[in-house]
Amino acid sequence: MRTGYGAQFQLRHVSFGLRGGDVAGVIGPNGGGKSTLLKALAGVIAIGEGAITLDGAPIRRSQADIAFVPQREEVNWDFPVTARDVVLMGRYRSAGWVRWPGREDRKKADAALEQLGLGGLGGRHISQFSGGQQQRVFLARAIAQEPRVIVLDEPLAGVDATNREIFHRAIESFARAGLIVVMATHDLDEVEATCSHLCCLNQRVVAFGPVKDVFTPDILKATFGGQMAVFR
């Protein structure tokens, strides 16, 4: 996947490519354009210039192949839906217009919940889960979508150790299955633990490449400006 991105206000000259099995972390200061980049990758917002392609074709042709896991704050937790309802939304596009997800889809939804340790809790209203579990429900939805790319916006913000572990395993399994994973994060330990690639973003790409090449004090300083001290 290659992205060239040129929106007027937030991001300029962003270009990188990823292969199936790559797990790319996106780091950078607040307002550096992480969310903008992820939403562009997921086709949520249009890009000004350039192109985002999947297998050489613009993502507009294959948007059902890209799953997006939003930040927790962006979800209306008071909405009258159960966990299974949410996960089934991942099956909407393959069900097509007018038709609702069928029995096969429900099986896939339940399997996704099971895979994330939420088996048997599908009938529960989404507000009745803890923060980490809610995040897992949305990850299950992304799994149920059977995508080739999964884009996650700060999936681990405020998540405890148990949920973190479950997340790591899920992301490892995505990589083994040949998916592309792109994940914004604030947590630099997280990058070392889960990512194969790293994109350092501050209005432009400060650096992009395998974690071992990019995860260096100099590059991190350049990314975050004077805002942080790097202890290694």
Place this chain on the structure above:
Amino acid sequence: MFDVLTDPWSYPFMQNAFLEVTLVGLVCGLVGCFVVLRGLSFIGDALAHAVFPGVVLSYLAGRSILIGAFAFGVLTALGVGIMSRSRRVSEDSAIGVIFAAFFALGVVLISRQAGFKRDLGALLFGNVLGVSVNDLWATVIIGALVLLVLFVFLKEFVLIAFDETMARSLGYPVFALDLVLLLLVAATIVVSLQTVGNILILALIVTPPATARLLTESLSRMLMLSGALGVVSGIVGLYVSYYQDTAAGGTIVLVATGFFILALVFAPNHGLLSSRWQERRGRHHVHHYHPATEGLDGEAVSLAEPEQGAGANG
């Protein structure tokens, strides 16, 4: 007792009125769910006011008020849709200003007529007892069309109301679907005008779903309850207005509000009494808390090794 229920039905105009409030209550209750869930209450109110000059114009021309209302409804639904597309805070006030102006235009238009006060009353507050058989048929046809479109796109409306970001990422035409929803709201307002009039229509669209939401956590049950509450409010309101000799539209809205207050106080999970009771037992805000959940979160969750390809086909 039985006579009390059947007596009003001996008049043809009451028969028409009962059928009309049943149809309108159902359509308002169902469409209203999406007005509430998508947060369109304010826009719905603006729409209801904006159709008023259309109503007045067709009334002055001696045509069915449906025609003018529909024309203005479609126009303003498109206008509102386009305005709310650029999500700036000031759009709120723009919508408020423009549609108050539309409403004023309707008032000015009708004030030129002799005896306008009586006409104004009927247009503003509805006249369900004056519903003709033709009006009924119009309600049946428009109402059926509205419900058909609503159920064709039900899945998409749910998705957009819950998670617009995901809908966009899946490539759904969110703007077009929002316009369709606004058009459905406009059509609902148009068919409801005769029952409750411009001013009170929003109550019929918003109150039953808000009541239903207090009573259930499930969307399908919310839809069914809201439709039922719309119908029951209409019928009960009509009986009360028949025996107490009160304005039908206002009475119907008050009955719907009565159900809302009952739900607000007595609802099993969201109700004030239930919250009070839960608090006294040392809990806060019951529906955000679940012992089983909390327990599960704290302990190690056994996670089956995900099967190869379970999450992917590529």
